[in-house]
Every structure is written in structure tokens, then in C-alpha cells.
Amino acid sequence: xxxxxxxxxxxxxxARAAAxxxxxxxxxxxxxxxxxxxTARAVESWSPRNGARVVARAWVxxxxxxxxxxxxxxxxxxxxxxxxxxxxxxxxxxTPDVHNVIVCTQCSCTAWPVLGLPPxxxxxxxxxxxxxxxxxxxLREMGLDLPETVAIRVWDTSAETRYMVLPxxxxxxxxxSEERLxxxxxxxxxxxxxxxx
Amino acid sequence: xxxxxxxxxxxxxxxxxxxxxxxxxxxxxxATYVVSEHVAPPFSFPDAAxxxxxxxxxxxxxxxxxxxxxxxxxxxxxxxxxxxxxDGYLExx
Numbered sequence: 001x002x003x004x005x006x007x008x009x010x011x012x013x014x015a016r017a018a019a020x021x022x023x024x025x026x027x028x029x030x031x032x033x034x035x036x037x038x039t040a041r042a043v044e045s046w047s048p049r050n051g052a053r054v055v056a057r058a059w060v061x062x063x064x065x066x067x068x069x070x071x072x073x074x075x076x077x078x079x080x081x082x083x084x085x086x087x088x089x090x091x092x093x094x095t096p097d098v099h100n101v102i103v104c105t106q107c108s109c110t111a112w113p114v115l116g117l118p119p120x121x122x123x124x125x126x127x128x129x130x131x132x133x134x135x136x137x138x139l140r141e142m143g144l145d146l147p148e149t150v151a152i153r154v155w156d157t158s159a160e161t162r163y164m165v166l167p168x169x170x171x172x173x174x175x176x177s178e179e180r181l182x183x184x185x186x187x188x189x190x191x192x193x194x195x196x197x
Numbered sequence: 198x199x200x201x202x203x204x205x206x207x208x209x210x211x212x213x214x215x216x217x218x219x220x221x222x223x224x225x226x227x228a229t230y231v232v233s234e235h236v237a238p239p240f241s242f243p244d245a246a247x248x249x250x251x252x253x254x255x256x257x258x259x260x261x262x263x264x265x266x267x268x269x270x271x272x273x274x275x276x277x278x279x280x281x282x283x284d285g286y287l288e289x290x
Contacts, residue, residue: 088238132264132267132268132278133264133268133271133272134268134271134272134273135264135272135276136273136276137273148273148274148275149275150275151275151276151277152275152276152277153261153277153279154264154276154277154278154279155259155279156278156279156280156281157281158280158281158282159240159257159281159282159283160240160241160257160281161257161281
């Protein structure tokens with residue numbers, strides 16, 4: 001089955017997507033305007049800038065941080081971030097001793113409302129396989145060198161839970177505004193493959 | 198594993214895993230793992246859903262493995278893997 005899938009998967013992704021869209025349209029399985037609508041929503045509503053605002057709020061507001069760690073879904077919704085793939089969000093708190101990193105070993109599940117659609121590397125078989133087998137060397141290759149004294153916790157998105165990492169606030173940012181802090185937070189940091197610089 | 202708010206406890210992995218999870222759990226078979234206190238709301242049970250069987254939901258749990266228990270040849274110390282597993286995949290030790 002694997003070999004067959006590989007040979008069938010040799011057409012460029014855009015051609016395969018167009019063929020699939022055509023087949024679904026022929027069978028009248030996709031409501032008119034659905035694809036345009038969801039594409040627009042993905043661009044406008046699902047962005048890692050949302051998650052960055054959640055992180056910045058948690059850095060400056062200890063009560064919000066508590067709420068975020070206790071009920072990520074509700075805390076993200078407080079800032080207006082909810083919807084598909086955000087029905088059950090769990091925020092994972094990095095500490096000086098524990099570093100969290102997330103993956104979907106099955107496919108590409110991501111908390112769309114706060115992380116946006118996943119980047120290509122996140123969906124690659126290499127990342128999905130290696131981050132659970134050899135997280136420390138892989139993260140080092142990706143530019144995040146963690147000493148063995150820091151525990152690495154890899155969270156596999158195997159059910160309906162969607163994760164986001166709450167990174168450590170960088171030193172030297174005392175007194176910064178929420179907006180300025182949010183500008184530091186990258187999607188990679190919220191996946192757990194980078195620090196916040 | 199049937200109650201909410203459980204403390205971290207050692208269990209062994211059930212053999213009654215669905216096909217997709219089989220490769221993952223196969224490696225985990227016999228390995229010890231820790232069920233976290235966190236209990237998620239009931240989610241659709243994928244084994245039944247994948248076969249088009251009547252809808253049923255089960256709670257899931259964050260289950261944490263020492264990575265070296267799963268991949269002794271590759272994983273290093275101080276690394277753990279947390280997987281969300283459905284209630285039916287687990288049995289008490």
C-alpha cells in the first residue's frame with residue numbers, strides 16, 4: 001500500500017488538490033463557495049499572531065496565565081480565538097527545567113485559531129518521526145540546543161486535544177508592553193522548536 | 198483509570214489497540230507509563246468511527262512514557278513522550 005501511495009502521490013500537490021476539488025464538485029459534495037470561504041477564513045482568522053497575543057498576555061498578567069494553564073480553550077476564547085481545531089486547547093508551560101514540544105505523528109493536527117495552519121516542516125514525515133524518537137538531537141539541528149539537565153516533553157496530538165507551548169519570557173523584557181512582547185513570539189516558539197529570542 | 202482526577206499511577210498498555218495506534222502501542226507494549234491527572238472531555242472513539250460503527254465517545258488521558266522505553270536505540274535521558282489515549286486503550290497494572 002505504501003509503495004502504491006508513493007507512486008500515486010508523484011503529481012504536484014496543486015494538481016492533486018485541483019483533481020480532488022473537481023471530483024468533489026462533480027459529486028456535489030462541496031457546497032458552493034465553501035472552498036473560497038474556508039480559504040479566506042484561514043488567511044484572515046487563523047494566525048500565529050493570535051497565539052502570540054495569548055502568550056504575551058500570560059507573561060504580563062499572572063491571573064490570565066493561571067486561567068490559560070487551567071483551561072486553555074476558555075482563556076484563548078477570552079481574547080476572541082476559538083473555532084475549528086480550537087475546541088480543546090491545552091497550553092503547556094515551559095520552565096527553566098522543562099521544555100515542551102508538540103507534534104502530530106499521524107498527520108498535521110494543530111490549534112488553528114492560535115497557531116494558524118501548520119507549516120510544511122511540521123507536516124513532514126521526518127519531523128513527525130524524529131521528534132518522538134530523538135527530540136534533543138533534532139531540536140539541536142533546528143537551532144535549539146537544550147542541555148540534558150532540561151527535560152524535554154514531546155506532546156503527540158493523538159486525540160482531539162490541540163496544544164500550544166507557553167514559552168519562557170526572555171530576560172531583559174521587564175516593563176515591555178504586551179504588544180511589544182507579542183511581536184517577539186513566533187509560531188516556532190509556540191510549537192516548541194525555538195526559544196523566544 | 199475509570200475515574201476523574203486520578204493521581205499519577207503506573208499502568209501497562211492494553212493490547213486492544215486499533216490498527217492505527219498499533220505501531221505506536223506495539224512498541225509501548227509492556228512498557229510502563231504514567232497517566233497524568235489531566236482528564237479530557239469525551240472524544241469520539243476512533244476505532245468505531247473509522248469503521249462507520251455507531252458513534253461512541255470515551256475520555257482520553259495524557260499518558261507519559263519515558264522515551265527510552267519506546268525507542269531504546271534512539272532516545273536519550275530526560276526525554277518523555279506524552280500521548281492522548283482513549284480510556285479503552287488502557288488497563289490497570
